[in-house]
Amino acid sequence: MPGGRVPSFSVIIPSRLRHDRLAACLRSLIKSDYPRDRFDVIVVDQNSGMPPRGVLVPFAEQLNLAMIELSFDGAARTLNAAARHARGDYLVFMSEDCACTSDWMATFAAAFVLDPDGAVIGRTVNALPGKLTSEASQAIFDYRSLHSRQRSGGAEILSAVNLAIPANAYRELGGFDEAEELSNGSEREFSDRWLRSGRSIRFLPDAVVLAAHTPSLGSFLKAHFARGSGACQLARKRESGEDTQNGAPEPTVRDLMHYPFERRSGWRAPFLSILVGIAESARSLGYRSTRWRLVR
DSSP states (O other): OGGGOOOOEEEEEEESSOHHHHHHHHHHHHTOOSOGGGEEEEEEEOSOSSOOHHHHGGGTTTSOEEEEEOSSOOHHHHHHHHHHHOOSSEEEEEOTTEEEOTTHHHHHHHHHHHOTTSEEEEEEEESOTTOHHHHHHHHHHHHHHHHHHHHHSSOOOOOTTEEEEEHHHHHHTTSSOOOGGGTTTHHHHHHHHHHHTTOOEEEEEEEEEEEOOOOSHHHHHHHHHHHHHHHHHHHHHHHTTSOOTTOOOOOOHHHHHHHHHHHOOSTHHHHHHHHHHHHHHHHHHHHHHHHHHHHO
């Protein structure tokens, strides 16, 4: 940063009825070793009907904390609404089911000293190792991230689960696309626009969040169905010729199902492989059903 100034961050956390997870997320931010006057936290209630006002009260004196209550939902609209209220030099997006390590923001800050104009994605670690569905989701996420970096020599996808990005550049590009048909594909669409603008995406493995994702079979299937829906939405935009930056081949289902055996030994590996196959089937169903809906 110019003059050696400590970068300031606005941490944006979309919230929807997972109040216990949100409280754990905020507790992790309290433990941050980053200067308290150099970051603020914006919690965005996504039209839940039950805003987490009471959850925020115990943290109000320890964090520079604000809450926005929206009368609409949708991931892209939520993130953009929060970004309009943010004051930090950099926007940091994380999920309410995540908890950060104490050096998380300091690690981002060090990266921006070296490259103040690029975006940085951190590493997501499964916070529920006893849950097979959570571990299977993490295996898919890890393999796709690894596949992307091996294919291109750098990161290609900006995930709002663990992302830091220059606020001015985010606004200059118009933020995430709020078009309804891109509701589940807005992260990848924005990644394409970011790369086309000549900016970089760096993977920072030391910027760690612990994610308690897809703890139940229902949430597991829903998440991967939505992933397929987003992939279909983005594919349609690419077919229109508007978006071609990031259209390299996806990893195969066979490779994804083999990956748990590279990570695990013993009885868990085959069960994880089966769950990965189920997740990819849900993704395929989400893709096909969305394509059918959009072409009707």
